[in-house]
Amino acid sequence: MISKRLAAVKPSATIAVSQKARELLAAGKDVVVLSMGEPDFDTPEYINQAAVEAIANGKTRYTAVDGIAELKDQICQKFLSDNDLSYVPSQISVAPGGKAIIFNALLATLDPGDEVIIPAPCWVSYPEMTRLCGGVPKVVMCSSKDGFKMTPETLAKAITAKTKWLLINSPSNPTGACYSEDELRSLGEVLKSYPDILILTDDIYEKLVYDGRQFATIGSAVPELFDRTLTMNGMSKAFAMTGWRLGYAGGPEWLISAMRKVMSQSTSNPSSISQYAALSALKGSQAFLDDWCQVFEARRDLICTELNRLPELSCQKSEGAFYAFVDCQHLIGRSSPAGRQLRNDTDVVTSILDEVLVALVPGSAFHAPGYFRLSFAASHESLETAISRIENFCQNCGA
C-alpha cells in the first residue's frame, strides 16, 4: 500500500499527455508533440565538451553535497551580474534540477497545515510538491484581465496566519506572463507587512523573454525582501540541458543549510559531470541565447496570430518562456469532429490528440480549466502543421 501522503498527490499531467503521445508515435502515428516543457535545441557544443573533459579528468566522484566550490562562485557572479543580487557561496545550493531545489526548500520548511500561496495558472508541480511535503497549497486564480498575474489585492486576500511561502514564477509556465519590476514592487508592499512569509521565485525561464523586455526578480526589485527570498534558477531551459539535471538557488544561509541537510540524507550531490558542464555554461559566451530568443519570438508570433484568427480560440501574447496558453471555452459544450462530447478542456485536448494528432496539455493540469497549453518549442514546420490540424478540428466541431 502506498502512503496516505503520496495517495493525495496527482501524477504529473504534462508527463501523462507526453506518454500518450509517445505511445501513438511508437504505433507509427504522425503526432505533432507540443506538450513538452523543454527547448527543442541541442545543448551548446562547448558545454558538451566541458562534460567530456570532466570525465577524462576523473571528475566522476562524489562532490560536496550541495555543489562544488567553483560552481558556487560562478553562480554568485551570475546572480550579481544578471540580477544585481549579492550572494556569498554559503548562500548557494546546487541540486539535481530546479525541481529538486523547490522540493528541498518546501521539505525543509513546511510543517503540517502550513500554507503555500500559489498564483494560478501555475506549474503542475507546485501544489503537488506542497502536499507531498505536508503543506496546504493555496492556489489563487489570477484573472486573464490581469495578464494571469497576481495583484496586490489578491495576494493580501490570500494571506492567513498559516501562510509560510509565496511562490512566484516569472516568466510563467504555463502562461508566459512576466512580472515587471513595478508589479513585483507592488506585491512587495503587501509582503513587507508580513515578515514571516518566505518568498520563492522560480526564475527558470529568465533568459527567454521577448519584445525587448527586461527580466526582473523580486529579491532585487524589493531589497527589503532579499533576506527571506529563495531565488531559484537552473540550466534546463536557458541552456537546453533538461536531461543534465542541474538547478540552483541563492537564499538565506539558514535555509540553504537546511536544504543541504535534506540533500545529505536523500540525493547527495547533483551529478559531478553536470556540475562541471554547468560551470562552463555559466562562464562561457551566451551569445547563442539571442538567436534562440529570436526564433522563439517568431514562433510565438506565428502561433498567437494564427490561433487568434480562429473564432473558437484565443490567446494572449506570451511575454516569455515558450508556451501559449489558449482559451478553448468556445469549444466546450460542443461535439468533436468524430462526435465526442467536449465537456471540458481535457476532452478538447484528448480529442485533438486522438482525432488530429496534436499533443497539448489541458489547462486544468495548471488549475485553469477552459484552456490548453501549447509549447512552441518545436520547428516552424511542425507548428504550421499543428495550426492547420487544430483549425481543421475547430471547423469540423458540431454545435
Ligand SMILES: Cc1ncc(COP(=O)(O)O)c(C=O)c1O
Ligand atoms: C516553472 C518551472 N519550474 C521548474 C521546472 C523544473 O526544471 P528542472 O528541469 O530544472 O527541474 C520547470 C520544468 O518544466 C518549470 O516549468
